Amino acid sequence: MKKLHYSTEIKAPVAKVYATMIAKPTYEQWTAAFNPGSTYEGSWNKGDKIYFVGTDENGKKGGMVSRIAENIPNQFISIQHVGILDGDKEILDGPEVEGWGDALENYAFVENNGITTVSVEMDTKEDYADYFDGTWPKALEILKDLCEV
Template sequence: MKTMHKSIEITAPKDKVWAVLMEEAYIQDWYKSFGQGITAETDWIEGHRVTFSDGSNNGITGIIAEKRPYEKLSFRFDGIVKNNVEDRESDMAKAIEGSHETYTLSEENGNTWLSVTCDMNDSDYDQMSAAWEVALQRISELSHAV
């Protein structure tokens, strides 16, 4: 398992960046950086379940480990979804158990620094790292339009 670290300075206040991270209309846009049909199923409440899935009903599931509006959002993963069925027992599911994805926002001189850390399988690292570059640029673009 590798941990990816990415950050971007966005010329927008962090409330606008937070809106892009949390509001469905924006999420649907920047999630396209990872592939068509990617969705998040959750109520965005700390401690509640979250499932990220693709258009073929496969994905990853976990909980919202921490949510501090305008500052931090963190997920702790505990399983996978395959053919729309949650799995926490297979070797593949156990391999991602306890991995995290965290978004941290800080504001400096009216600009926002968005940092993302994400644990992932070594085999997915290069592809996901490139996708995150695209996603962060799109988050920045959308934050200017909010």
């Protein structure tokens, strides 16, 4: 498992950045960098199950089965990925999940003089590091654009 780090500075109050990041309509816009049909099903409350889903080239639903490990509004979100979603089937163990189960994705929000720094730290399989290194900066740029209007 490899730990990746990304961050951006956004000229907007932390409350706006936090809300823009997790509100479904704007979440779907900034995460389109990862998958054009990206969305989530569930809630961001601590302890809740949440699915991060998209569709593949054949229109089949898939994604991550996750749990919100922590959510301190305007400060910190921690997502624990516990499995994968294949259509409507949760896969929580076995070879498909090896290397993903219990991976963390953490977001920290810090505001200073009207500028919010969003820091992302995530665990990933080594094979996906280049993909995330190319995609996260694009996603954070979209989030920045959404917040700075």
